[in-house]
Amino acid sequence: MNIMNVAYIGVGTLLLLWIFGNLYRRRKNWNKVICVIASNCTCCGRCLKRCSRHVLASVRNETGTQVAVKYPDKCTACGDCLSKCKFDALKLVERI
Numbered sequence: 551m552n553i554m555n556v557a558y559i560g561v562g563t564l565l566l567l568w569i570f571g572n573l574y575r576r577r578k579n580w581n582k583v584i585c586v587i588a589s590n591c592t593c594c595g596r597c598l599k600r601c602s603r604h605v606l607a608s609v610r611n612e613t614g615t616q617v618a619v620k621y622p623d624k625c626t627a628c629g630d631c632l633s634k635c636k637f638d639a640l641k642l643v644e645r646i
């Protein structure tokens with residue numbers, strides 16, 4: 551077996567692990583959705599950059615700028631944004 555075959559097998563294995571890992575995460579949390587705890591949120595924006603599905607958004611209201619869940623239907627509850635929040639301002643809750 552030459553070095554290229556080993557590389558192809560390694561990359562293929564990593565790709566499969568990544569795909570099945572993501573499927574498992576989504577299936578595990580299919581009935582959950584992200585929620586912002588406004589009192590803890592500093593509007594740092596780290597979660598906005600992390601969410602590839604653009605579920606979260608910065609919105610302006612009478613009290614200033616806040617981060618809110620703009621498109622809850624697009625949230626897969628993957629938890630990627632949770633890992634970026636240092637202020638304990640995000641949590642996964644049951645979908646209603």
Ligand code: SF4
Pocket residue numbers: 584600601602603604605606624625626627628629630631632
């Ligand atoms: S849980 Fe995932 S999909 Fe939902 S807002 Fe966070 S990063 Fe986006």
Ligand code: SF4
Pocket residue numbers: 586590591592593594595596597598617634635636637638639640
């Ligand atoms: S990472 Fe946390 S504190 Fe920063 S904007 Fe998002 S929810 Fe707010």
